[in-house]
Amino acid sequence: MAKTIAQEFTKGLWKEIPPFRLVLGLCPVLGVTTTMENGIGMGLATTFVLICSNILISALRKIIPPKVRIACFIIIIATFVIVVELVMQAYAYPLFLTLGLFIPLIVVNCIVLGRAEAFASRNGIVRSIADGLGMGIGFTLSLAALGGIREVLGTGSFYLYGHGGLVFGPSFEPFTFVIQAPGAFVCLGLMLCIMNLFE
Amino acid sequence: MRELIKMVVVLTVLAALSGGLLASLKEGTAAQIENQQLKFVKGPAIKTILEGASNDPIVDRFKIKDGDIERSFFVGKFDGKANRVAFESIGKGFAGELGFMVGVNIDDDKIVGASVTTHKETPGLGAMAKDDPSFVAQFKGFSLIEPIKVTNDGGQVNAISGATITSRAVCAAATDAGKIYQRLKPQLAEKLKEFNK
Numbered sequence: 273m274a275k276t277i278a279q280e281f282t283k284g285l286w287k288e289i290p291p292f293r294l295v296l297g298l299c300p301v302l303g304v305t306t307t308m309e310n311g312i313g314m315g316l317a318t319t320f321v322l323i324c325s326n327i328l329i330s331a332l333r334k335i336i337p338p339k340v341r342i343a344c345f346i347i348i349i350a351t352f353v354i355v356v357e358l359v360m361q362a363y364a365y366p367l368f369l370t371l372g373l374f375i376p377l378i379v380v381n382c383i384v385l386g387r388a389e390a391f392a393s394r395n396g397i398v399r400s401i402a403d404g405l406g407m408g409i410g411f412t413l414s415l416a417a418l419g420g421i422r423e424v425l426g427t428g429s430f431y432l433y434g435h436g437g438l439v440f441g442p443s444f445e446p447f448t449f450v451i452q453a454p455g456a457f458v459c460l461g462l463m464l465c466i467m468n469l470f471e
Numbered sequence: 472m473r474e475l476i477k478m479v480v481v482l483t484v485l486a487a488l489s490g491g492l493l494a495s496l497k498e499g500t501a502a503q504i505e506n507q508q509l510k511f512v513k514g515p516a517i518k519t520i521l522e523g524a525s526n527d528p529i530v531d532r533f534k535i536k537d538g539d540i541e542r543s544f545f546v547g548k549f550d551g552k553a554n555r556v557a558f559e560s561i562g563k564g565f566a567g568e569l570g571f572m573v574g575v576n577i578d579d580d581k582i583v584g585a586s587v588t589t590h591k592e593t594p595g596l597g598a599m600a601k602d603d604p605s606f607v608a609q610f611k612g613f614s615l616i617e618p619i620k621v622t623n624d625g626g627q628v629n630a631i632s633g634a635t636i637t638s639r640a641v642c643a644a645a646t647d648a649g650k651i652y653q654r655l656k657p658q659l660a661e662k663l664k665e666f667n668k
Contacts, residue, residue: 365507
């Protein structure tokens with residue numbers, strides 16, 4: 273069944289939303305979502321890599337020999353990841369300081385390689401852009417939501433680009449558990465649970 | 472055979488293009504990245520080390536050639552006299568390079584302040600070298616021209632518990648800073664005179 277371009281785009285937002293439905297790319301999901309701002313930054317970086325690598329891989333899909341396709345994909349993906357890393361270092365240094373460790377890991381993020389292998393290498397450029405954009409936005413939204421929840425519950429405060437403050441007032445004792453890695457799993461599970469309610 | 476050649480050619484061309492693009496991008500962003508590091512990491516470190524200076528050490532900086540590398544020095548004026556400089560040396564930490572910024576009083580060769588700048592150490596352990604100011608505060612008052620070591624190695628610096636390698640790396644960077652300082656002191660003194668005019 274052929275899907276329209278709009279469907280390719282929207283499937284990443286709900287039906288195949290990466291961390292929840294595909295359960296891919298959990299390493300950065302759990303690692304960086306301690307605040308909403310970090311989640312958005314990581315999400316946008318991944319989106320950029322996803323779109324660029326999808327475009328290039330889709331454009332080269334007839335040239336890349338099937339036997340070495342994974343190696344080619346990784347070269348392309350790694351190149352864009354380093355581009356993101358350098359640009360972020362040059363123009364968004366504070367964000368780089370918090371995300372620094374996770375940016376190189378986008379290379380091995382299963383979403384990027386997964387979309388390259390499962391989608392971009394088999395579809396045209398326009399469809400691949402739609403797929404990359406949808407998946408990227410879905411990933412960013414998931415990270416932002418998870419980051420927001422963990423930030424509010426785990427620290428009792430909420431900041432977005434310099435604005436914000438305490439959410440529940442000074443007497444609130446934050447659930448520090450939520451800000452740690454196991455708390456991320458629990459939050460992710462609960463969110464998946466809620467999503468299933470709406471199926 | 473044709474397939475084999477195609478595989479080799481495609482991979483080689485891809486890798487070469489990628490390498491070329493990244494090399495030029497790295498060169499293109501190098502200056503901007505240095506500015507950003509100066510503003511967000513080194514800047515605050517220099518400000519704390521040369522606290523109370525009557526000038527802006529980030530503006531009053533100069534470079535001296537040390538062999539193949541150029542080193543930046545940041546000048547602090549106290550009581551109208553430019554006698555303190557801050558500069559950076561590199562130590563080999565637990566995970567990659569560790570930048571160590573040290574301020575020295577050129578009149579008595581004593582350390583006036585120190586700070587860890589860029590590092591990739593483990594959060595909570597090695598990263599304490601930067602996050603816990605009491606560690607680098609120990610360096611204050613030491614003579615920069617003598618080797619600096621942790622207590623386990625017969626020195627006077629108390630290591631961070633659980634982060635021996637990082638603590639040693641900071642001491643090694645400090646000792647190295649001392650060597651740089653001794654090597655360049657004549658030129659340093661010369662340059663500082665210009666700021667005293």
